[in-house]
Amino acid sequence: MFDVLIIGGGVIGCSVAKYLSEYQLKIGLLEKASDVCELTSKANSGIVHSGIDAHPGSLKATLNLQGNQMMESFCKELDVPFIRNGSLILCFEESDYPDLLRLYDQGVKNEVPGIKILNQEELLQLEPNLNPHVYAGILAPSGGIVDPFKLTLMQAEVASTNGVSFFLQTTVFYIQKKQDYFQVETSKGVFQAKLIVNAAGIYADEFNNQVSNHILKIIPRKGEYCLFDKQVGSLVKHTIFQLPTPLGKGVVVTPTTDGNLLLGPTAYDILDKEDISTTVEGLKFVVEKGKKTIKEVPMSFVITAFAGLRATEANGDFILGESQDVPNFFNAAGMESPGLSAAPAIGVYLGNQITTKLRAKKKDHFVTRNKSVVDFDKLSLTEKARYIENDHDFGQIVCRCELVTLAQIKEAIHRPLGATTIDGIKRRTRAGSGRCQGGFCSPRILDILSKELHKDPKEIAKSSEQSTYLVGLDKELL
Amino acid sequence: MRNVDVCIIGGGPAGLAAALSARKEGIENILILERETFLGGILNQCIHNGFGLHTFKEELTGPEYAARYVQMVEEASIPVLLDTMVIDISKDKVVTAISPQAGLIQIQAISIVLAMGCRERPRGALNIPGFRPSGIYSAGTAQRYVNIEGFLPGKEVVILGSGDIGLIMARRMTLEGAHVLMVCEILPFSGGLKRNIVQCLDDFNIPLRLSHTITKIHGKYRVEGVTVQQVSLDKTPIAGTEEFVACDTILLSVGLIPENELSRKAGLKIHTTTQGPLVNDRFETSIPGVFACGNVLHVHDLVDWVSQEAEFAGQFAAQFVKLGSQISRLLPIVCGYGIRYTVPTTLCIDSMKTLTTVRFRVTDVFKDYYLDVFVGQVRVSHQKKRIVAPGEMESILFKKHWLDSKTEDEEITILLQKE
Numbered sequence: 001m002f003d004v005l006i007i008g009g010g011v012i013g014c015s016v017a018k019y020l021s022e023y024q025l026k027i028g029l030l031e032k033a034s035d036v037c038e039l040t041s042k043a044n045s046g047i048v049h050s051g052i053d054a055h056p057g058s059l060k061a062t063l064n065l066q067g068n069q070m071m072e073s074f075c076k077e078l079d080v081p082f083i084r085n086g087s088l089i090l091c092f093e094e095s096d097y098p099d100l101l102r103l104y105d106q107g108v109k110n111e112v113p114g115i116k117i118l119n120q121e122e123l124l125q126l127e128p129n130l131n132p133h134v135y136a137g138i139l140a141p142s143g144g145i146v147d148p149f150k151l152t153l154m155q156a157e158v159a160s161t162n163g164v165s166f167f168l169q170t171t172v173f174y175i176q177k178k179q180d181y182f183q184v185e186t187s188k189g190v191f192q193a194k195l196i197v198n199a200a201g202i203y204a205d206e207f208n209n210q211v212s213n214h215i216l217k218i219i220p221r222k223g224e225y226c227l228f229d230k231q232v233g234s235l236v237k238h239t240i241f242q243l244p245t246p247l248g249k250g251v252v253v254t255p256t257t258d259g260n261l262l263l264g265p266t267a268y269d270i271l272d273k274e275d276i277s278t279t280v281e282g283l284k285f286v287v288e289k290g291k292k293t294i295k296e297v298p299m300s301f302v303i304t305a306f307a308g309l310r311a312t313e314a315n316g317d318f319i320l321g322e323s324q325d326v327p328n329f330f331n332a333a334g335m336e337s338p339g340l341s342a343a344p345a346i347g348v349y350l351g352n353q354i355t356t357k358l359r360a361k362k363k364d365h366f367v368t369r370n371k372s373v374v375d376f377d378k379l380s381l382t383e384k385a386r387y388i389e390n391d392h393d394f395g396q397i398v399c400r401c402e403l404v405t406l407a408q409i410k411e412a413i414h415r416p417l418g419a420t421t422i423d424g425i426k427r428r429t430r431a432g433s434g435r436c437q438g439g440f441c442s443p444r445i446l447d448i449l450s451k452e453l454h455k456d457p458k459e460i461a462k463s464s465e466q467s468t469y470l471v472g473l474d475k476e477l478l
Numbered sequence: 479m480r481n482v483d484v485c486i487i488g489g490g491p492a493g494l495a496a497a498l499s500a501r502k503e504g505i506e507n508i509l510i511l512e513r514e515t516f517l518g519g520i521l522n523q524c525i526h527n528g529f530g531l532h533t534f535k536e537e538l539t540g541p542e543y544a545a546r547y548v549q550m551v552e553e554a555s556i557p558v559l560l561d562t563m564v565i566d567i568s569k570d571k572v573v574t575a576i577s578p579q580a581g582l583i584q585i586q587a588i589s590i591v592l593a594m595g596c597r598e599r600p601r602g603a604l605n606i607p608g609f610r611p612s613g614i615y616s617a618g619t620a621q622r623y624v625n626i627e628g629f630l631p632g633k634e635v636v637i638l639g640s641g642d643i644g645l646i647m648a649r650r651m652t653l654e655g656a657h658v659l660m661v662c663e664i665l666p667f668s669g670g671l672k673r674n675i676v677q678c679l680d681d682f683n684i685p686l687r688l689s690h691t692i693t694k695i696h697g698k699y700r701v702e703g704v705t706v707q708q709v710s711l712d713k714t715p716i717a718g719t720e721e722f723v724a725c726d727t728i729l730l731s732v733g734l735i736p737e738n739e740l741s742r743k744a745g746l747k748i749h750t751t752t753q754g755p756l757v758n759d760r761f762e763t764s765i766p767g768v769f770a771c772g773n774v775l776h777v778h779d780l781v782d783w784v785s786q787e788a789e790f791a792g793q794f795a796a797q798f799v800k801l802g803s804q805i806s807r808l809l810p811i812v813c814g815y816g817i818r819y820t821v822p823t824t825l826c827i828d829s830m831k832t833l834t835t836v837r838f839r840v841t842d843v844f845k846d847y848y849l850d851v852f853v854g855q856v857r858v859s860h861q862k863k864r865i866v867a868p869g870e871m872e873s874i875l876f877k878k879h880w881l882d883s884k885t886e887d888e889e890i891t892i893l894l895q896k897e
Contacts, residue, residue: 226605227602231742274698276609276610276698277607277608277609277694277695278607278608279607280607280693280694280715282607283605283607300603302602302603302605303600303602303603304600304601304602305602305605305607306610381574381582384576384582385581385582388576388578388581388582389581392578392579393578394576394578395561395576395577395578395579395580395581395582396561396578397513397563397565397576400513400563401739403565422612435600436597436598436600436616437600437601437602438600439597439598439600439615439616439618439619440597440619442619443619443622443623443627447627457627457629458629461612462611462612462699463699464699466699466700467611467612467613467699467700468612468700469612469613469623469631470623470629470630470631471630471631471632471633471726472629472630472655473628473629473630474624474628474629474630474654474655475630475654475655476630476655477630477633477655477656478654478655
């Protein structure tokens with residue numbers, strides 16, 4: 001019997017797990033994918049929003065602001081890349097200016113620090129590659145960017161180190177409320193827990209509706225993105241939005257913490273919760289909208305496109321806390337934007353409620369800090385030399401585009417909650433996320449994974465078990 | 479810091495030929511840096527035949543062609559550092575490299591020859607919509623799995639792009655037991671060599687679908703199929719021609735890009751079309767003493783031309799060590815009608831060789847055209863070309879005397895004309 005079972009290994013589930021792992025609780029986390037950070041948490045803009053556009057007084061507004069304030073020290077403790085690069089919200093017509101002012105007023109109401117209105121000249125001075133026809137904009141200096149993979153992974157690792165049991169490739173089928181506990185049927189057997197945290201992203205409504213009469217309805221809202229080579233990563237310095245639409249914050253042009261340029265997302269509601277495919281129309285839309293923000297979209301530098309699904313709940317706000325009719329069933333549902341920005345604050349917000357409810361006591365010993373796999377590329381020459389001297393595997397480059405070494409790949413495999421897949425390696429080290437997109441390094445990483453994990457190369461997968469690469473030996477099928 | 483006269487970045491066919499010719503020019507202190515644990519570069523995984531017809535007057539496989547050069551380099555006792563990856567080249571020609579054994583090393587060179595080769599364009603560069611499952615490989619990655627590691631990466635295969643590696647892999651996958659359903663080419667003609675279309679597709683009854691492309695990838699985990707669609711001349715998919723083709727594997731042979739991250743870091747000027755460094759007739763880049771040859775300069779169809787080009791680059795690199803820069807007045811070569819790019823892009827009026835090979839590619843398929851060369855307003859060459867195509871690299875022997883009494887304010891134009 002677990003004290004707490006968390007359903008979902010995304011950024012929210014992992015934030016809650018990290019917070020609770022400091023307490024004397026028996027905690028399990030169930031994740032259907034082969035790794036944490038596999039769904040919405042891996043396919044988003046990686047933006048830490050300033051909090052301007054959340055509705056004043058909403059949970060989104062409060063927790064976004066808190067998350068934003070916490071992010072810097074939180075990321076420092078966990079060794080997660082975070083840059084407070086500031087964000088801009090642009091309007092292009094005089095007729096849109098009143099809407100921009102309204103947004104500014106809302107920002108003031110939300111107590112977003114340091115925001116100001118900039119005119120065309122000031123904007124172009126700040127960002128010379130903007131569309132010269134920009135009319136005006138809001139600068140929000142507290143806006144930032146974060147590595148969404150690391151934000152999830154590093155929290156998960158801390159939780160795991162503090163004793164949280166992670167059950168990967170464990171699909172939850174059904175949750176049943178018993179007398180004073182929950183019974184959870186999964187693909188890996190039956191689990192029991194006193195308390196459930198439903199952080200199942202786009203599936204959070206299904207689990208809620210299995211136990212509660214307060215029905216939730218989550219609609220997957222697809223967002224498609226184009227990612228560009230680091231060569232054009234410094235085209236803009238700020239995260240640049242256009243005036244928001246009812247469906248979302250519109251298409252963003254932003255640098256990433258790794259130095260790439262990112263354009264996206266689209267925002268349209270779909271029916272299929274599994275549909276993370278990109279579309280011709282979507283990618284075209286992103287590029288068209290991007291062209292409005294910046295002078296020129298450097299199409300010859302696109303390295304990949306991807307899509308993610310936001311978990312949009314009909315009421316428009318986060319649904320956080322204990323279910324009204326099911327004691328000890330805690331929801332973290334409707335985690336669309338600004339879910340990533342708010343994640344550290346949500347961990348505290350929900351974690352607090354849960355530890356109070358369970359009257360949990362802090363452990364005597366637990367860790368709060370984490371250290372990421374070293375980024376060899378960013379080391380100075382002297383440091384590089386020292387690293388290779390101490391471990392020859394640092395002298396062996398596996399991913400040429402991102403300069404990732406054998407030592408880093410091996411470490412990514414052998415860390416707590418280590419990588420078991422090609423995508424897992426990519427999110428932990430960036431191997432394969434450069435301009436050749438794994439063309440060169442993926443056979444090598446497959447080989448390293450197979451050796452380090454003592455697995456048949458044919459079993460090594462991209463992400464889920466079914467996504468393997470090799471079908472047999474040469475001539476085996478003849 | 480180690481001092482080297484000629485430092486060669488890359489031990490593939492270009493680097494090896496450059497090293498040998500620098501040695502022939504009398505340079506003793508040469509160093510080849512190779513990131514793999516063996517010399518020969520990508521030739522080692524090109525186990526098919528068709529190499530060396532021009533260089534050795536016989537047909538060799540890739541590894542055989544490489545082995546001949548490796549042997550010559552060994553016989554000449556040219557120093558090589560294997561398993562050594564260059565991570566930086568500075569403007570003042572300091573080369574920084576790392577290796578597991580030697581750690582971090584720095585080399586001060588007088589001449590540098592860039593011979594890093596090229597890499598394949600990935601799916602992302604094409605923005606093909608759909609899911610991102612496993613089962614999508616660049617043709618070269620699949621070639622590595624099959625030819626080096628002994629694994630078959632798929633059973634039912636659709637190949638996108640009819641570049642030479644794609645064609646070669648269509649045959650290889652078939653021979654190794656996979657079923658190649660088709661090769662789709664977005665252009666109305668193939669970018670590969672004619673002989674490869676005959677020997678790799680026709681001989682195995684593999685259909686080549688010209689003016690067709692993949693417009694969607696299906697399958698959430700592993701590829702389950704593709705939507706193949708006909709395209710118009712401007713490459714726009716034509717509605718109503720969508721066809722679902724079930725397959726578990728997609729091979730992409732959609733172009734090669736010279737690998738010039740180091741060149742960019744060093745601040746070399748890069749050609750916007752070839753994505754290789756801009757060079758003059760001595761294969762010298764925008765930094766005096768830094769030379770480039772082979773696929774890092776522009777993508778070749780035949781390794782024989784790589785070797786030939788590299789031999790010159792090595793020779794010029796050696797001369798730079800002995801004599802310093804030889805470059806004075808440069809005339810630009812302008813691409814006229816039908817010419818996509820030329821290598822080199824400038825010729826030195828004073829120091830160019832009596833005969834200099836100018837290589838180029840054309841923009842389209844042209845039948846019965848004349849290849850004309852103008853210096854200023856004067857036509858200096860007029861050659862009939864029965865057929866030229868983008869897939870086959872062309873060349874012209876440029877005569878030094880064409881530039882006699884010319885000045886720097888003139889330019890050279892190469893173009894195709896009907897008459």
